[in-house]
Amino acid sequence: DAPASGKPFTRFDLEKETELRFEVEAGDASEQVEMELVTGMAEVFGSELNRNKKYTFGPGSKIAVFTWQGCTVNLYGKPEVAYVSKDTPMLLYLNTHAALEQMRKQAERDNERGPRVMVVGPTDVGKSTVCRLLLSYAVRVGRRPTFVELDVGQSGVSVPGTVSALCIERPADVEEGFSVQAPLVYHFGSTTPGTNIKLYNKLTSCLAEVFSQRCEMNRKASVGGCIINTCGWVKGSGYQALVHCASTFQVDVVLVLDHERLYNELKRDLPHFVRVVLLPKSGGVVERSKECRRETRDEKIREYFYGFRGISFFPFSYEVRFSDVRIYKIGAPSIPDSCLPLGMSQDDTQLKLVPVTPGRDLTYHVLSVSSVDDGDEDARKSIVESPVCGFIVVTQVDTQTQVMKVLSPAPRPLPRHTLLIMDIRFMDMK
Numbered sequence: 001d002a003p004a005s006g007k008p009f010t011r012f013d014l015e016k017e018t019e020l021r022f023e024v025e026a027g028d029a030s031e032q033v034e035m036e037l038v039t040g041m042a043e044v045f046g047s048e049l050n051r052n053k054k055y056t057f058g059p060g061s062k063i064a065v066f067t068w069q070g071c072t073v074n075l076y077g078k079p080e081v082a083y084v085s086k087d088t089p090m091l092l093y094l095n096t097h098a099a100l101e102q103m104r105k106q107a108e109r110d111n112e113r114g115p116r117v118m119v120v121g122p123t124d125v126g127k128s129t130v131c132r133l134l135l136s137y138a139v140r141v142g143r144r145p146t147f148v149e150l151d152v153g154q155s156g157v158s159v160p161g162t163v164s165a166l167c168i169e170r171p172a173d174v175e176e177g178f179s180v181q182a183p184l185v186y187h188f189g190s191t192t193p194g195t196n197i198k199l200y201n202k203l204t205s206c207l208a209e210v211f212s213q214r215c216e217m218n219r220k221a222s223v224g225g226c227i228i229n230t231c232g233w234v235k236g237s238g239y240q241a242l243v244h245c246a247s248t249f250q251v252d253v254v255l256v257l258d259h260e261r262l263y264n265e266l267k268r269d270l271p272h273f274v275r276v277v278l279l280p281k282s283g284g285v286v287e288r289s290k291e292c293r294r295e296t297r298d299e300k301i302r303e304y305f306y307g308f309r310g311i312s313f314f315p316f317s318y319e320v321r322f323s324d325v326r327i328y329k330i331g332a333p334s335i336p337d338s339c340l341p342l343g344m345s346q347d348d349t350q351l352k353l354v355p356v357t358p359g360r361d362l363t364y365h366v367l368s369v370s371s372v373d374d375g376d377e378d379a380r381k382s383i384v385e386s387p388v389c390g391f392i393v394v395t396q397v398d399t400q401t402q403v404m405k406v407l408s409p410a411p412r413p414l415p416r417h418t419l420l421i422m423d424i425r426f427m428d429m430k
């Protein structure tokens with residue numbers, strides 16, 4: 001093709017209700033593809049594109065440009081794959097949005113609350129994408145929905161190992177996703193709910209409670225309802241966690257992506273007034289390898305400290321004396337019931353704060369900075385159920401001088417001295 005601005009590009013003419021799917025090769029940090037809408041109208045995961053604007057996508061991006069009316073799109077650079085598909089479930093997703101919007105209208109009329117929606121399914125079926133789509137559509141028609149992120153492996157809101165809630169006030173940015181100002185974030189500490197399912201369920205309940213309180217005070221939030229993204233673990237305790245979530249959030253609608261058995265199980269186990277809907281996954285959703293998932297997690301942590309694209313952050317590195325902080329892990333290793341101290345149950349051990357003695361093995365661990373300090377017994381009890389105010393990474397430990405070096409988004413001192421350790425590690429290669 002003729003290079004208009006010096007760069008070679010490929011032009012795609014899309015008919016109505018089709019989508020252009022493309023991927024940018026992962027691994028090489030310099031890899032990128034630019035996309036430009038030349039004629040017509042189109043959207044990326046529910047966010048409308050501006051015409052004649054070049055959007056840049058970095059390594060590992062997997063994008064779909066969908067058009068309701070038809071359009072022309074240019075791709076600059078070398079995507080790993082790029083093709084147009086006529087076979088997309090977008091119409092079904094739009095209908096789902098229309099049904100939810102109907103429920104919001106009714107809620108508005110009857111002075112009730114709007115739909116609380118839980119999106120479930122195995123990994124790599126496009127759960128996060130469907131959440132983003134429904135949230136962007138809702139905000140585009142003037143709603144203020146809340147996004148609840150329960151996927152501790154691939155959080156769209158904060159670093160991995162957390163659960164969170166975010167009020168959505170504008171559609172997702174085409175390149176960067178939702179603006180994450182002032183999310184409410186809780187420490188979970190690992191990338192799979194299975195490492196501490198009691199804690200996971202507890203935090204789900206905490207988020208549900210905070211959301212309900214907000215709905216009581218804020219009518220728009222109540223009518224907007226929420227969209228809950230969940231983990232891809234849908235068996236055993238993972239399944240029980242979904243049922244728990246449905247009950248604690250009092251969800252009205254469950255969207256099951258591409259999993260008939262899960263659909264039938266939820267229909268059987270949830271109260272009859274909960275609408276359980278089976279939706280197909282998009283053929284465009286690409287399966288990600290373990291390695292790819294790990295890279296995405298790493299990238300999310302790097303973004304937290306160093307920023308993203310146009311916005312660079314400059315993190316601080318400083319020393320913290322062991323004696324100035326208290327580090328805890330949530331959950332003691334489970335021990336047989338017969339060995340538990342009198343009056344204590346397994347639940348207590350999983351939610352217990354266990355002091356961590358700083359040692360060399362702390363190096364590279366991500367630590368959450370709790371929003372409360374462990375002044376007394378009561379405060380200590382509330383730590384597990386309190387949000388965090390940020391994260392640091394331990395980059396060096398000196399046991400001789402009893403000092404550790406940390407990477408922090410803010411200059412010293414630490415805002416609080418209670419730190420919660422994650423299983424997750426981050427090696428700063430910058």
Ligand code: ADP
Pocket residue numbers: 021022061062063064122123124125126127128129130232282283284285286
């Ligand atoms: P899940 O949350 O179920 O693990 P995601 O929503 O994160 O799945 O989707 C996995 C990947 O597939 C993401 O990188 C997303 O950008 C991509 N993707 C989703 N839908 C499409 C589509 N229609 N075409 C191309 N890529 C897509």
